[in-house]
Amino acid sequence: WAEMNPELQGSKAKDYAQNLLDNAVYSAQGIRAILNNAAGKISPEEMNRTLDELASQGYRYYNDVEKYGKRNPFSQQYNLSIGKSNERNTFNASFSYRHNSLEDRYSNNESFGLNMQNTTGITSWLSMDLGTYLNYGDGATQSYSVTSPGYTYMPYNTLLNADGSPYTNTEADRYSKSQQGTLRDNGLYHLDITPLEEMKMNLQKNKDFSNRTFARLNFKLTDWLKYAASFQYEVGEY
Structure with missing residues (x-):
C-alpha cells in the first residue's frame, strides 16, 4: 500500500503522513505504523517489528469473537x-x-x-x-x-x-x-x-x-x- 502511494515518497511524505494521522483517515494499526514511520515518529525497525507482530496474529479477531463474544x-x-x-x-x-x-x-x-x-x-x-x-x-x-x-x-x-x-x-x-x-x-x-x-x-x-x-x-x-x-x-x- 505504501509503495503504491506516491504521496508517501519524496520530501512531502512526512507532512502528508502526519496529516493523515491528525485526521484519523486510517484506523488500521498496520497502516498507522507505516504512517508513523513516514512522519518520523518511529524508526523503520519499530515499524517492521509492529508489522511482523500484527502479521503473526493471524485471524485473532475472529478467534476472539468466537471465544469471548459468542x-x-x-x-x-x-x-x-x-x-x-x-x-x-x-x-x-x-x-x-x-x-x-x-x-x-x-x-x-x-x-x-x-x-x-x-x-x-x-x-x-x-x-x-x-x-x-x-x-x-x-x-x-x-x-x-x-x-x-x-x-x-x-x-x-x-x-x-x-x-x-x-x-x-x-x-x-x-x-x-x-x-x-x-x-x-x-x-x-x-x-x-x-x-x-x-x-x-x-x-x-x-x-x-x-x-x-x-x-x-x-x-x-x-x-x-x-x-x-x-x-x-x-x-x-x-
Whole structure:
C-alpha cells in the first residue's frame, strides 16, 4: 500500500503522513505504523517489528469473537404432568419450563407455563369443564454485536489485551484532532468503545404474560344430540 502511494515518497511524505494521522483517515494499526514511520515518529525497525507482530496474529479477531463474544446456543425444557380421577371428577395439570441461551452471550429467554383442567359430572346428562392456562416469560436481547463493533477492525485485531484487560478502541483511533477538540469544547463524553463492556449494556429486556380461562357446560340431551355452552376469558401483556 505504501509503495503504491506516491504521496508517501519524496520530501512531502512526512507532512502528508502526519496529516493523515491528525485526521484519523486510517484506523488500521498496520497502516498507522507505516504512517508513523513516514512522519518520523518511529524508526523503520519499530515499524517492521509492529508489522511482523500484527502479521503473526493471524485471524485473532475472529478467534476472539468466537471465544469471548459468542457461545454455543443451549436450550433446556422441563415438563411435569399430574392427573387424578374418580367416578365423577377428572383433574389434569401440567407445568412446563423452558430456558434458551442464545448465541450472543447476553441474549437469553425463559418461560413458565401452567395448564389445569377439571371435568365434573353433575348428573348423567350434565357435566362441567373448568380450565386455565397461564404463561409467563422474560428475556434479554443483546443489542451490541462484536461483529459490528462501531469501528473498522482487521483480522489481527483483538478483543482482549495481552494483560487480560478488555481492548478499547479510543476516540483518537477514529476521530481527527479537530473533531476531538470539538467534543471536549462542548463537554461531550469520550467516544471510546470497549466491545466486551458494550456487550453488557443496553440490553433489550422483554416480559410477557398471558392467561386463558374457560368454563363449559355440556348437556347430553340424547345419545345423538348434545349441546355445550361456554365462556372464555383471555388477557395478555407483551
